[in-house]
Amino acid sequence: MATFNNTDLAAFKDVWVFCEQRQGKLMPTDFELISEGRKLADELGVKLCGLLLGDNVEGLAKELGGYGADEVIVCESPLLNVYTTDAYAKVICDVIEERKPEAFLIGATNIGRDLGPRCAARLHTGLCADCTHLDVDMDIYKDFLRESSTLAPEKVDGMKTAKVLGEDHDVSRDLKMTRPAFGGHLMATIICPRFRPTMATVRPGVMKKAPFDQAKADACKITKPVVKLTEDDIDTEVVEVVKAAKKLVDLIGADFIVSVGRGISKDVEGGIKLAEELAAELGGVVGGSRATIDSGWLSADHQVGQTGKTVHPKVYVALGISGAIQHKAGMQDSECIIAVNKNETAPIFEIADYGICGDLFKVAPMLTEAIRAAKAAK
Numbered sequence: 001m002a003t004f005n006n007t008d009l010a011a012f013k014d015v016w017v018f019c020e021q022r023q024g025k026l027m028p029t030d031f032e033l034i035s036e037g038r039k040l041a042d043e044l045g046v047k048l049c050g051l052l053l054g055d056n057v058e059g060l061a062k063e064l065g066g067y068g069a070d071e072v073i074v075c076e077s078p079l080l081n082v083y084t085t086d087a088y089a090k091v092i093c094d095v096i097e098e099r100k101p102e103a104f105l106i107g108a109t110n111i112g113r114d115l116g117p118r119c120a121a122r123l124h125t126g127l128c129a130d131c132t133h134l135d136v137d138m139d140i141y142k143d144f145l146r147e148s149s150t151l152a153p154e155k156v157d158g159m160k161t162a163k164v165l166g167e168d169h170d171v172s173r174d175l176k177m178t179r180p181a182f183g184g185h186l187m188a189t190i191i192c193p194r195f196r197p198t199m200a201t202v203r204p205g206v207m208k209k210a211p212f213d214q215a216k217a218d219a220c221k222i223t224k225p226v227v228k229l230t231e232d233d234i235d236t237e238v239v240e241v242v243k244a245a246k247k248l249v250d251l252i253g254a255d256f257i258v259s260v261g262r263g264i265s266k267d268v269e270g271g272i273k274l275a276e277e278l279a280a281e282l283g284g285v286v287g288g289s290r291a292t293i294d295s296g297w298l299s300a301d302h303q304v305g306q307t308g309k310t311v312h313p314k315v316y317v318a319l320g321i322s323g324a325i326q327h328k329a330g331m332q333d334s335e336c337i338i339a340v341n342k343n344e345t346a347p348i349f350e351i352a353d354y355g356i357c358g359d360l361f362k363v364a365p366m367l368t369e370a371i372r373a374a375k376a377a378k
């Protein structure tokens with residue numbers, strides 16, 4: 001194996017994306033991250049590679065090419081059939097040490113959140129968890145310096161390097177990883193200036209999927225390195241894979257979401273029913289603020305926001321939701337936001353395209369009826 005010196009930054013090249021599959025099916029985050037990785041790789045002038053692990057999964061690789069991967073590295077072994085942290089971390093670290101990518105992105109799914117830190121610790125590099133934005137340009141530094149330093153603006157404009165931990169450092173190749181910090185009250189942009197690969201886990205649903213391109217899928221190269229993995233490398237045994245007993249709501253893939261907040265408290269069941277009726281009429285699903293999840297009115301898979309799901313549906317209806325910053329973080333990129341709140345100063349109205357100041361128990365049935373009538377008229 002090639003020697004692995006993770007401080008020799010120049011030896012690291014290319015952007016990689018961990019492409020998670022479960023039971024032979026790629027995850028939606030794979031396509032989001034490949035699409036985002038494509039943009040980063042183009043800015044850096046390097047290749048974008050998908051990293052796919054499993055048993056007999058090569059057939060999935062070309063699809064990743066259709067979303068922008070130049071190459072997919074396929075690591076196959078019967079021991080990778082079902083996910084275990086030991087096996088996946090070993091194979092990923094082996095291939096990273098061999099080929100040295102400069103950035104490695106992982107979806108912040110349950111598996112990604114488990115795998116990312118394990119790999120980062122083994123590779124002795126930095127990982128920024130749960131990112132909502134990635135970038136490689138220097139503008140963000142320059143904005144920061146213009147606002148917070150005494151440097152002359154001309155000096156900031158012409159900068160190519162910045163002082164990082166007391167040393168001049170070429171920041172133009174650093175991945176800038178942005179995530180909410182301090183309870184979501186500010187966004188922190190983090191770099192990993194001294195080690196490679198820079199690692200990030202990225203929130204599902206945040207990055208936009210590019211359109212599929214068959215020509216790119218056909219051109220995508222597939223590489224299959226030798227996988228050195230034995231049972232001795234794995235300390236865990238998967239006894240049984242239990243699928244979710246209950247079908248979870250698909251907020252991330254929904255075009256229409258009707259979310260309820262604490263405003264339904266005077267009649268919780270009635271409020272949820274009104275939201276379900278409106279959602280059914282729109283062909284959508286029901287979401288909720290954290291207040292409704294913490295109160296046990298809706299299950300956790302319905303939660304929208306910083307610690308819930310990030311959504312960008314065509315229409316987001318907020319019924320009795322105040323619009324706390326942590327809720328907005330998960331829905332403010334919706335194409336059209338309709339807010340119903342009886343308090344005209346509720347912050348949700350600041351980002352609403354249509355704001356209705358009124359009692360949700362009166363307004364929601366009127367919206368449902370209006371949609372029903374419009375559909376019947378067609």
Ligand SMILES: Cc1cc2nc3c(=O)[nH]c(=O)nc-3n(C[C@H](O)[C@H](O)[C@H](O)COP(=O)(O)OP(=O)(O)OC[C@H]3O[C@@H](n4cnc5c(N)ncnc54)[C@H](O)[C@@H]3O)c2cc1C
Pocket residue numbers: 183184260261262263264288289290291292303304305306307308309319320321322323324325326327330340341342343346358359360361
């Ligand atoms: C670290 C951290 C992470 C968090 N993550 C999330 C998250 O992911 N998602 C999230 O949602 N929150 C999150 N929160 C909580 C967030 O700060 C708010 O507490 C929460 O969003 C409030 O929910 P709400 O708007 O339903 O309730 P409230 O803020 O209590 O608002 C209820 C609203 O209903 C209106 N109302 C009342 N009755 C009616 C009626 N009959 N008709 C119309 N309007 C009515 C009121 O005017 C009010 O504006 C987080 C907080 C922290 C600290």
